[in-house]
Amino acid sequence: EIVLTQSPDTLSLSPGERATLSCRASRSVSNFYLAWYQQKPGQSPRLLIYGASNRATDIPDRFSGSGSGTDFTLTISRLEPEDFAVYYCQQYGSSLTFGGGTKVEIK
Amino acid sequence: QVQLQESGPGLVKPSETLSLSCTVTGGSISSFYWGWVRQSPGKGLEWIGSLSYSGSTSYNPSLKSRVTISVDTSKNHFSLRLSSVTAADTAVYYCARVVVGWFDRWGQGTLLTVSS
Numbered sequence: 001e002i003v004l005t006q007s008p009d010t011l012s013l014s015p016g017e018r019a020t021l022s023c024r025a026s027r028s029v030s031n032f033y034l035a036w037y038q039q040k041p042g043q044s045p046r047l048l049i050y051g052a053s054n055r056a057t058d059i060p061d062r063f064s065g066s067g068s069g070t071d072f073t074l075t076i077s078r079l080e081p082e083d084f085a086v087y088y089c090q091q092y093g094s095s096l097t098f099g100g101g102t103k104v105e106i107k
Numbered sequence: 108q109v110q111l112q113e114s115g116p117g118l119v120k121p122s123e124t125l126s127l128s129c130t131v132t133g134g135s136i137s138s139f140y141w142g143w144v145r146q147s148p149g150k151g152l153e154w155i156g157s158l159s160y161s162g163s164t165s166y167n168p169s170l171k172s173r174v175t176i177s178v179d180t181s182k183n184h185f186s187l188r189l190s191s192v193t194a195a196d197t198a199v200y201y202c203a204r205v206v207v208g209w210f211d212r213w214g215q216g217t218l219l220t221v222s223s
Binding site: 037044046050100 | 151167209
């Protein structure tokens, strides 16, 4: 099983700032098979990124994904008030696993 | 626009079997894969399993011995059965559409509590 470790656990930032979230895999994720989701309290997760760097439908371009192998990053270029949420990475290269999440909170 | 809706009992007793259903509207259940993900209170996401419209399945190894996912294309829905439940199975259960390996459409989730 590929274990995904997300860091930091919590990111305290102000609106307008840049957010950089990390997702590290215990072994290489094949074919860039990594996705990112956003989840707000009381809501279902929302797909942001698939294939490590492809934005899902209707996702603003301030969200971007990068990385390969064992190290992946989700970047939010300028935080909007609605971006404060929990973010999860997920790999689907070998079975399917999620990371533990990073909470982006208002500083 | 495809929408998914979970339905289930809300409360199950320990050692019993949990049964949930996911109805797909706004599109056919055929030609896609579908899956179940759960989230324990205050915790992260856990994949339970996935299946194709033709019925082929894959399961989380940690749950495989207790899980069955099936599809009924005539009713445009798919189901989850989880046997021998314990308090550790208390969670919000989501059904979702699977594309390649990511989940692009999610149901609103249903809370399942295991308690006597």
